[in-house]
Amino acid sequence: MDTVSVSGTELSTMSLGRGPTVVMLHGLVIGNMASWFSSAALPLSAQRKVVLYDQRGHGDSSFASSGYDLNTQVQDLQSVLAHHGIDQEPVDLVGHSMGALIALHYSLQNPERVRRLVLVDAPMPAREHVAPSLMRVQTREGLTAWVEDELAVTRGLTGRRRERLQKRLVALLFESTLREDVYAMASESDTQLQDLKIPTLLIYGKHSPCFSAAEKLSQVLPQTRLVTLDCGHYIPEEAPIELRALLEEFLALPQVAVPSISKSEVAALVQPHGVI
Amino acid sequence: MSTSYDDVLAVVIQQIRSTVNEDWIEDFEIGPETRFNDDLELESIEFVKIADAIQNHFGNQLGIISWLSGKSIHELIGLSVGDLTGFITSALATPEA
Structure with a gap:
């Protein structure tokens, strides 16, 4: 595991396997390299180089007191790519939740450096899909309730792990600009999205509160395929086997073989009851 | 020449202590029955760090990566120290072709 210095903080990163590179980005607050590590990154690393990193904080x-906006996080991603010597070659990007928004933002800024893009439950715009849950927690007492009644319960976190999660959330929500940065995150512009010539796989949970973003992105992005799984927002945890199968299939395709799908065809590809 | 179970166990325990790197772990009794989840209450990211450190310690001939591959992180932190040690010991005794 390596350390990369970026503006205001240091990032932890690791690389697994050899071959064409895929970079996997985790989600906000409770995500980290472990979100992808054993369930998806290790299987993919049998035939690829898989790069993981923990986002700032x-x-x-x-910990970082600021820099949770997409432009800074894209710079963080660039620093990670440079550290691994892969900043000049096209890579595949796979992101869940906030990681998907970072991957998309990077792709719009550097389309020549992205081979294929996988957006897993991308909550665009974050100010609409992510901010409400963060804004709901206004006090430390409110945060304790959120951790104890929801986050820790659904993940079976007790004792030390619950305490560490709580400590991390206190820092992120009350001692950093994370909330205001998320609240400022608008949708990417339609014009830019329409011009993105990168094969893109959209994977959404049919019960996810972010699902309207799936409809929007599948209509605007020119080379996209939307797959809907029978789960909620936390797809890497809720449907890891289906997700891994989709990633292996999509990332095995030669770039030229991914068809450009018309908007009318996209609706037909939506599978309301999961794919497996 | 193979590495004994006890040698591997000592390495695993040392990697746990250095990864957790908190005062309590120095005196915490860790043995084969100790569980990453229930006893050590490790975070998932700490397990990833330990697995990575063990892989680096023994080198790439150790197939720990393929052994962990495809398991959920919840399955992994449900393992005991002895589970992990036993796997590493047998993997070291059977080099990959």
């Missing part, structure tokens, strides 16, 4: 990376 997450996992084993250092």
